[in-house]
Amino acid sequence: MSKDGSISASVIKRLPRYYRFLGELENKKVERISSRELSELMKLTASQIRQDLNCFGGFGQQGYGYHVSELRKEIGKILGVDKRFRTILIGAGNLGKAIASHINFESRGCVLEAIFDANPKLTGETVGDLPIRPTDEIERFCLERKPVVAVLCIPKAATQEIADKLVELGIKAFWNFSHYDLSIDHDNIVVENVHLGDSLLTLTYGANNLTE
């Protein structure tokens, strides 16, 4: 933790993984775990686990370790899993539909409330139990429902323009799947870019550099 109390991005990015492993332990009815045991499970050091957790407070107990379900609940609270951030998804192509139907938004603090697509032929089609709406309804929807999270599954060329418009309409958080590095000039907006192409290319590098 830096002196101003803010948590470094490296720590934050590990939290969902802690949360996931603790969930599995809870499912297996494990009640307590030490940083050493957890470190073996997650393949990191016990030191790092203790450092990470202590950014947020003393969740453990000397001589005992950590209470699994308690710790999980605390991390969940930090992440915001109990929130119900209203969420919209733009772009109902293959990927958009897959994200809409495959991801459990609720368990991650978000509620997917609407899906939009520029192609009028898709209007009325449903994904899960949500109808696909035309993009010209985005504005009215945002004014009425005030969503704060937007999932972007749209082509590169359209991304920045739509994102800027969405910021004006009150969107505060972007989950961006487009082949474009979204960055927002406004303060107080968060962006999570997912570049699947870059991820595959990293794998290709790995495959290309295996020792024979």
Added chain:
Amino acid sequence: MSKDGSISASVIKRLPRYYRFLGELENKKVERISSRELSELMKLTASQIRQDLNCFGGFGQQGYGYHVSELRKEIGKILGVDKRFRTILIGAGNLGKAIASHINFESRGCVLEAIFDANPKLTGETVGDLPIRPTDEIERFCLERKPVVAVLCIPKAATQEIADKLVELGIKAFWNFSHYDLSIDHDNIVVENVHLGDSLLTLTYGANNLTE
């Protein structure tokens, strides 16, 4: 670069992004670029760019900068974009279908050759121009075609078992979308885990911690 000549993961993970930005510059007919100009575009430091590129060799020219298309070609070669790694995809649910049809494998050194799914009802259905095959054909396919990359879009519970089997069948690289941290005990195998749920949760943390 460390003394043994190996490149750190932090550098590798930036390469696809360099490659992407250089591609866009090439499309815009930009011939040369300095580390300073590129740093402004990509929002990193010029120092870092020069350090990163020099892990692989002197691609620039003093007083001039870097030749865009030449540099892109070099990075592409390092990544392996000109390879044709034979690739199979397991799990033709929403996400598997979306990955199969949405991702350009060829431009990233991979050729998607087959799609498998455990559900016999999907057998024969096509995704793009590939038929979905039953999983019991995986073994024969691997013995015949010797694929090296596997994309896993299967449930958590099945992942480790299938991955172990695939390793025996000669798969060397895994692009894993399952809700499971795949790690392979064998040497000389590379894994790229994509945890979309963790990514959304990181965004939720961000949304949850915006200053009001």
Added chain:
DNA sequence: TAGATTGTTAATCGATTAACAATC
């Protein structure tokens, strides 16, 4: 040549790991 910009070394910064006193 003079100006620009790299390649590369040195300095800084931050993240990870180790160590151990505190304490359950």
Added chain:
DNA sequence: TAGATTGTTAATCGATTAACAATC
């Protein structure tokens, strides 16, 4: 109490940034 394990400080390691001589 004795043993275990945390919380936390200090040491190490690696990554990023700054600086500048080399050179196109």
